[in-house]
Amino acid sequence: MNTDDLAISGWGPPNEPRSAQNNRRLAASFDLMAAVLNGITLPGLLTLVAEQARVMAGVPLAFIALPADDALILRIDVAVGVGREQVHGLTVRRGRSMLGRAFSSRRALSARIVADQTLSALPAGPILILPLDTGEATRGVLAVLGQPGAEPFSPSIARQLLLFADTSARLIQLAEDQRAAVPADPLEAQIIALPPPRATRT
Numbered sequence: 001m002n003t004d005d006l007a008i009s010g011w012g013p014p015n016e017p018r019s020a021q022n023n024r025r026l027a028a029s030f031d032l033m034a035a036v037l038n039g040i041t042l043p044g045l046l047t048l049v050a051e052q053a054r055v056m057a058g059v060p061l062a063f064i065a066l067p068a069d070d071a072l073i074l075r076i077d078v079a080v081g082v083g084r085e086q087v088h089g090l091t092v093r094r095g096r097s098m099l100g101r102a103f104s105s106r107r108a109l110s111a112r113i114v115a116d117q118t119l120s121a122l123p124a125g126p127i128l129i130l131p132l133d134t135g136e137a138t139r140g141v142l143a144v145l146g147q148p149g150a151e152p153f154s155p156s157i158a159r160q161l162l163l164f165a166d167t168s169a170r171l172i173q174l175a176e177d178q179r180a181a182v183p184a185d186p187l188e189a190q191i192i193a194l195p196p197p198r199a200t201r202t
Helices: 018-037 042-057 098-105 155-181 186-193
Strands: 002-005 061-067 073-081 091-093 109-112 126-133 138-145
Touching: 018 042, 018 155, 042 061, 042 073, 042 138, 042 155, 061 098, 073 098, 091 098, 098 109, 098 126, 098 138, 126 155, 138 155
Parallel strands: none
Antiparallel strands: 002 109, 061 073, 061 138, 073 091, 109 126, 126 138
């Protein structure tokens, strides 16, 4: 398994007009924002993030791994595309996997899966793993996986996906904050919305 951390200073020039890549990323980000404003559920938002990343990268499979109840475990809770059934629900230890390395270091990871026991269900293609980092905490990792034998992800695509992952992390946090602020009981919400009672004169 060959891996390389991605640093902004190491990214080369894009292989297509940067404006086109920026427009694609911005459109995907606006779709996420609109979904959050429309009250999308958290599972739905995570699925949308993975699907948008898969389309942006032009790959058959994308998935999101989130911390499990055990703080040392990451679980693939969302997977979209070809082969999603093979990886959905897969768990890996944070200290023994590429997913855990990206999560703990809060740095993107570019790799080619050759022999990784923790991700044995995945085909041996190029993978790009991106932390969903809000700047204060890492919520999970977003990964896109190319076809076996495909070329590694270009620096320009990696850059756009990392920017998209950063935006996604903040929108995921916003969606969770909004959900926490809304009372679960509709009757409770109605009571809260009522004006306070006025004092009566005796």
